[in-house]
Amino acid sequence: MAGVAASRGRVIPGFGLTMGFTLLYLGLVFLVPVGAFLLYTTTLSWETFWNAVTHRQVIASYKLSFGSSLIAATINLVFGALVAWVLVRYRFPGKKLVDALVDLPFALPTAVAGIALVTLYASTGWVGQYLDVFGIRVAYTQLGVIVALTYIGLPFVVRTVQPVLEDLDAEWEEASASLGAGRLTTLRRVILPALLPALLTGYALAFARALGEYGSVVFISGNLPFRTEITPLLIVARAEQYDYQGAAAIGTVMLVAAFLMLLVINGLQWWTSRRYG
Amino acid sequence: MSIEIDHVNKHFRDFIAVDNVSLTFREGELTALLGPSGSGKTTLLRIIAGLEQPDTGRIRFHGEDTTELHVSQRGVGFVFQHYALFKHMTVFQNVAYGLTVRPRRTRPGKAEIRDKVMRLLELVQLDWTAHRYPHQLSGGQRQRIALARALAVEPKVLLLDEPFGALDAKVRAELRRWLRRLHDEIHVTSVFVTHDQEEALEVSDRVVVMNKGKVEQDGSPEEVYDNPANPFVYQFLGNVNRFRAGIHAGEARIGDIRLPAPEFHDRRNESGLAYVRPHEIEVYAEAVASDTLPARIELISVVGPTVRLELRTDAADDLVHAELPKHRFHALGLTQGNDAWIRPVQSRVFLPDSQVSNG
Amino acid sequence: MSIEIDHVNKHFRDFIAVDNVSLTFREGELTALLGPSGSGKTTLLRIIAGLEQPDTGRIRFHGEDTTELHVSQRGVGFVFQHYALFKHMTVFQNVAYGLTVRPRRTRPGKAEIRDKVMRLLELVQLDWTAHRYPHQLSGGQRQRIALARALAVEPKVLLLDEPFGALDAKVRAELRRWLRRLHDEIHVTSVFVTHDQEEALEVSDRVVVMNKGKVEQDGSPEEVYDNPANPFVYQFLGNVNRFRAGIHAGEARIGDIRLPAPEFHDRRNESGLAYVRPHEIEVYAEAVASDTLPARIELISVVGPTVRLELRTDAADDLVHAELPKHRFHALGLTQGNDAWIRPVQSRVFLPDSQVSNG
Amino acid sequence: PQTVAQERVEILNVSYDPTREFYREYNALFAEHWLEEADQQVNVRQSHGGSGSQGRAVLDGLDADVVTLALGYDVDALRQRELIPDDWQSRLPNNSSPYTSTIVIVVREGNPKNIQDWDDLVRDDVEVITPNPKTSGGARWNYLALWGYGLDKFDGDEERTFEFVRQVYDNVPVLDPAARGATNTFVQRRLGDAFIAWENEAILSVEELGRGEYEIIVPSLSILAEPPVTVVDANVERKGTREVAEAYLEFLYTDEAQHLAAKHFYRPSDPTILAEYTDLFPELDLFTVDEVFESWQNAQETHFNDGGVFDRILEEIN
Amino acid sequence: MSDKLAKRVGLSSVTVAQAHPRQGPAPLWRRATEEPAWVRVALIGTALTFLALFLMLPLAVVLYSAFERGLGVWYSAITEPDALAAIRLTLLVVAIVVPLNTLFGIAAAWAIAKFEFRGKPILISLIDMPFAISPVVVGLIFVILFGSQGWLGPWLSAYDLRIIFAVPGIVIVIAFGTLPFIARELIPLMQQQGKEEEEASLTLGASGWKTFWHVTLPNIKWGLIYGIILCNARAMGEFGAVAVVSGRIRGETNTMPLHIEVLYNEYMFTAAFAVSSLLTGLALVTIAIKSVVEWQEERRQKLAEA
Ligand SMILES: Nc1ncnc2c1ncn2[C@@H]1O[C@H](COP(=O)(O)OP(=O)(O)OP(=O)(O)O)[C@@H](O)[C@H]1O
Ligand SMILES: Nc1ncnc2c1ncn2[C@@H]1O[C@H](COP(=O)(O)OP(=O)(O)OP(=O)(O)O)[C@@H](O)[C@H]1O
Ligand SMILES: [Mg+2]
């Protein structure tokens, strides 16, 4: 960040102090450790790295992790948008409470969430027993992974879409209606495009968070290699086997994936704001 | 298409926004809805469009009751104060929107839509912006695109909510003349909301003055300006001075000045208020006649070709504003602090019970 | 306290916002900084206040160089366009703020602050709002509180950025007269920014016209209005008509009409443009004299006591706007579409190379 | 009244999950003993987790005075980093294992699937619960028990043994990362028909979690699980706690401690004390890691490392 | 519309009539921004079902299991010494992390919202990053950095400094994981508020600190509180990363989530849920405070509009 050097005569004081503290803290807590970690990865030979991250079992875990995260984020995209819509647009009893509860997955420890979810969705659980009748098994299958990831990603989409929806001027919808458009057309052509940046952000955040989630998933997924084993669990497994290099290599892949994800969102947002002002 | 508003009422919670309004907008006319902030202009316009539902009363388009009709079925073109252009669509897509959302069987072909949109963009002189996005346009240009978009669906009625409210004084003045010319060309029944009396008077065929949800007066711009129905309208249409006046046998007396007030020919020795516009006050450097009022110049400001004076006189409670052409004022040779004599040459008298509210 | 701006420059990235401006604001005067949007008015004002740092050039207050002085040390009162009142403080706390944040040793006592604030609130006629919060006030009231707050620290210089920009036309007109009176009372050196020429002309002792970061003209309101330095200033100060004119020996010739143009007494047979204001055009129903221009009335609008006409004539490229009192117009008996004859009675001629930019 | 201790000393015992209950009581016992013997108050801090991750933590700097882990391999890792000497395993009796256990099968009440021995676990109708040997030390014992049984049954035929173990793991629906998680899966979630577990865990779950709901099936042949203990020399040197740390481990071999181990369902290493608990610990044929796999190092390298036998099993299953 | 325009715009009057077909009885009036009632009910129903399955039932499980065996059992579970130690540790960590992150959030928001500098989008993206990094990777990063085999390990042990497997390690991973919360809350808020009020304060002669205390802080108060609340909740609930660096020393380096796992692994389910219920209760209190905050804000807004 070359521009950080304070230019002459900033009128509002405190730039040096706040920027200094921001960079110091960010550096100490985040940049230096992550940098060191990436540097550590570069000490691996390319072959070690490549073998570690392309091991069949690891590839299978990518498929599960990325696939489930995508599905969970997509579920959250649809239902999160729906929940946000319902919370913003409609009135119904208990709305305040429901609105407040949306933050729960942020606040509840993930391990507790995992235990609670498996209690619910195991085939002996509160909900699982009824699903079992239809031959649907949730816990210990990919479905279980998706359930857990959906749970932890839920607030992201709701909380990014909600404020945008609240600010969305009724005039656009009214303009659309006055031009003869039906409700569905208005939704598709006016409301959704306006929500798109927020939806994308929420989607990407939910996805990135789901990709890295560990605590809640290990309880409800079967952890079967090749089938229900998520990538973060593999990282843990590698570390437990004193294989830090393997763990770091896979960790780097996850890190880069998450960074790319954020880069893409920020890029998209920059692009849309450029285009549409 | 004429619009008939028949005893329409609308309240929000315990606030009455539109209070038993009946009006008819005649086919092809451009009507201004004029009134102070909060007087219910927007609400009335939105009721006509079908964006709000009246509590009671009916709306008829060309005699046909449309009160229950959904906005998308009414065939009105609505131009919003802040344009409400679709940000993620180009200018072309914005204007084409109303056509492309039609059900397939009534939707014109691609080429037809293209032609029509481009012709509309030419009409508003903005065909060169077709591929831009709204944020790349100036306020005035956006306003015209909003108009083109509303016109694309060939509305029977065009409704404009403070169409120039968000624009600079200069652009505003240009656009309102442009609107007048456009209307003369296309002659669709139009209603526009404004709180700027100059705009209403300059642009419209007819002015409806509203206050507190009620219609105060309804007539041609000249009628409304020259014969305001009540002090509210009088005051709302421009700067005004109030003199204490005696009313006697069709005459108003301000000091020794007698002004005709024929509508009060049967009143004797009552007291009222005479309303006089600044340019209806003559200013003298000396007491040229017996019937002038002595005054003192408190402030002189020269605004281009005109000079505005503020004078203090015993006959009025507030400062009196007078306006005269610069050359006339210079001929008088007066400066700030001088004594001067003034004489209202025309006035409109109201009895105290029809006082001007603080609108 | 006089303010001297000495060759000040300021750019943002590659955009030059203030371009080598030198100006002096005299002690006790109220100066208007007038210019179109983006002309650098706000930037210049913020440089004076110390809210921006100039790239080069100096600012002197009463001869003393303050360029490097921090805004909190400059002793300027700054009134922001959107007031920037502290939302979470009452009106009283807002006005008292500047006093209560002083270091202990120079801070007045509680009672003293109270007295002073209440006096200021009385000055702006809002003492009854002391315990309200800003959001409970109307725009005009907030504006006056912002002013009182700025005055509380007894600034040597008062700077106002579009003080009435966010207000309704009516409130605006009232407040600007009020500001003028207030300034006459307290006589602190004041600079205010506006893009409304009427406001600038009506309120100020002196007008500085800016365009594209440069000062175009600097003088008294009458000077600037009557003797605009260039077409830009001419056009910016009001509606204007442009006629093609021949220049010859100190005369401008529009058709057969000859108008004095003494500044060109040494030019022969050149062509230029004659700028004429709408009220400087006389309109006739018949060709009363040989030197009238034939025209056609395209639009008539009656705005209160005045009638505005748009006419088409061969002598000008655009429509010609003319303005005359209503009674005079009625006497002519003209209606839309009629032929009419016009004659400019006064003009200002510029050579084509000093064309009006699209400001 | 007790004599006031002259000093206080703290030691950290890094152990694995199922020993919590045992060491809680043992620490109190030892503290009492140490106060008497050395006139010093000792405070034993405990850390429990998966055996592998505990070993890793010590390697990474968790300053354990003693480690009491599930398998020799995890302790041996410390040796490779020179935290303990090469001869660590011979410093205490019985391969440094003061208590042992074995691997058994837990089935549901009444043994509905009629499981009698390891052979039954390959049947198609049997679901087997066992944790992941890659992450759980206990699970490696389970795996090795199966493998040893296979070798025995097929007369050392590695191919057929591989096929046998593969078939068992093919019946595993959930591979928990840790032993206690597997117990929960079997008990709480009621998943699976057979649960391979350490004997002490098996008895504990039968006793604590559902008396009468589960039965323990003792297989014909199993492995002798020897969870080793050792002083972490590098740490005690630095902290000056060698004396108490060594005494702490030696005291494990006393009668008192051996009885306590039995109380927590570990087999005492002292044969005479073990004999007192025959109804709790039935006799069965046991083999040791060293007997069948030469050493833990070897077992780990062949079976559990990346690309080892277990990885091949997983790949074949999928 | 006049024929003139119809001609100019090129549609016959027949299509004009078709533009707004009206068949059958007039439909009931509906607001332009509203859906028919049955759609509304269906949407609300779907959303609530979804939320019930994913939010309310897990919450119910936790609360039910915690109090299943009565208040007494619950109480003794949370007052047991190890539980108390875990609670104390968690509170200690939170007491360090939250103020640090608060300072960071305020500083970052101030620097970003009040000043122009190059690389601003990069800085904002960087602040976002910890959201997206797996807790497991976070743990790993610090083990690799501070572990005795790690890069700083030898140096640390030479000076007998303990970072991981001790409170500092726990503090640092939690600080890492919750880094963005307050900053993310404040940055958009302060950007939206702009800097006019601060400038006004400065022109009135106030110093930077006074401006911050009297003008900025009151303006960002509610956003700050909300951010702190969320950060606090996240900090208390962090599991994955802490599990890697805590060393799990009973009564010493077990935070509440780790203690819950311990209890669960000891088959003390009720106790595990009892401690969970504390965190859940905290989450609920959090939510309650947040609701109050929002309600206050809404009221202010309403008043402001009035
Ligand atoms: N949706 C609503 N809910 C509650 N009150 C409303 C609503 N819409 C309008 N009002 C109130 O009704 C009154 C009339 O509003 P309306 O917008 O029609 O006024 P207006 O004449 O258009 O004023 P302006 O010039 O400020 O736009 C106002 O006092 C307003 O506060
Ligand atoms: N902080 C800034 N960064 C970049 N450009 C700026 C900044 N401030 C002002 N500008 C640019 O400088 C030019 C002059 O701005 P300024 O605000 O002084 O104009 P103004 O005359 O006050 O216009 P307006 O009437 O619209 O307020 C504008 O083009 C504006 O975009
Ligand atoms: Mg309105």
Ligand SMILES: [Mg+2]
């Ligand atoms: Mg400006």
